[in-house]
Amino acid sequence: MKSVIVFFAAFIFSVSLLHGQDVDKNYLLGKFNQNQDERFVQLDDQYTRGSARGAYLRKETYEAFVKMAEAAKVDGVTLVIISATRNYLQQKAIWERKWTADTESKSDVDRAKKILLYSSMPGSSRHHWGTDMDLNNLNNEYFDSGEGLKIYEWLKAHGHEYGFCQPYTAKTDGRTGYEEERWHWSYTPLSIPFLEAYKNTVTHSDIKDFLGSDTAAKIDIIANYVDGVSCK
Numbered sequence: 462m463k464s465v466i467v468f469f470a471a472f473i474f475s476v477s478l479l480h481g482q483d484v485d486k487n488y489l490l491g492k493f494n495q496n497q498d499e500r501f502v503q504l505d506d507q508y509t510r511g512s513a514r515g516a517y518l519r520k521e522t523y524e525a526f527v528k529m530a531e532a533a534k535v536d537g538v539t540l541v542i543i544s545a546t547r548n549y550l551q552q553k554a555i556w557e558r559k560w561t562a563d564t565e566s567k568s569d570v571d572r573a574k575k576i577l578l579y580s581s582m583p584g585s586s587r588h589h590w591g592t593d594m595d596l597n598n599l600n601n602e603y604f605d606s607g608e609g610l611k612i613y614e615w616l617k618a619h620g621h622e623y624g625f626c627q628p629y630t631a632k633t634d635g636r637t638g639y640e641e642e643r644w645h646w647s648y649t650p651l652s653i654p655f656l657e658a659y660k661n662t663v664t665h666s667d668i669k670d671f672l673g674s675d676t677a678a679k680i681d682i683i684a685n686y687v688d689g690v691s692c693k
């Protein structure tokens with residue numbers, strides 16, 4: 462009996478501290494309120510614009526971002542966060558607005574795949590983790606020339622020095638899932654272990670309770686989208 466108790470205690474401990482990280486399954490699914498979670502910190506207005514005003518990131522992510530942004534500034538590059546942490550309920554609102562607006566798709570899978578070009582299903586977004594952010598502009602073309610090109614070249618050259626990586630690169634390397642997003646950057650000292658924890662913990666039956674959630678397994682969201690990244 463004693464060994465059974467020890468076994469279950471060890472099991473619960475290992476599930477609650479995934480790979481030494483302070484996250485559990487609900488965290489990875491975005492089921493928390495970052496405004497009331499001491500692992501998160503509110504962003505200073507000087508680094509944000511638009512809907513990212515008053516938003517939150519993990520403390521570690523934000524500290525690294527501030528170091529990176531200050532170094533970029535010295536090189537004449539201004540990095541601005543335009544989206545940061547979005548929890549499950551925030552992502553559900555985005556997803557269901559797009560789901561309801563689409564009256565043309567022939568099937569639920571088609572409808573989901575159209576939204577999935579650039580937006581995640583609730584429970585499967587890296588924006589849940591407090592490790593990922595969108596910078597400066599939500600159009601790839603913006604980063605083709607002028608100020609945008611300067612920003613993107615700087616991030617590609619120096620982002621890794623601060624722990625940042627672009628997960629959604631051009632799909633020339635066989636990567637699956639979302640289209641290229643030159644604006645989306647991830648703090649890998651946290652997001653790489655979080656991705657491993659996600660793959661070890663979350664199944665498609667956990668991705669539920671929103672319009673069209675039964676398409677998650679059909680599309681194999683975890684293998685094709687959550688794991689369809691260049692930063693691992």
Ligand SMILES: [Zn+2]
Nearest residue numbers: 588594595645
């Ligand atoms: Zn993003």
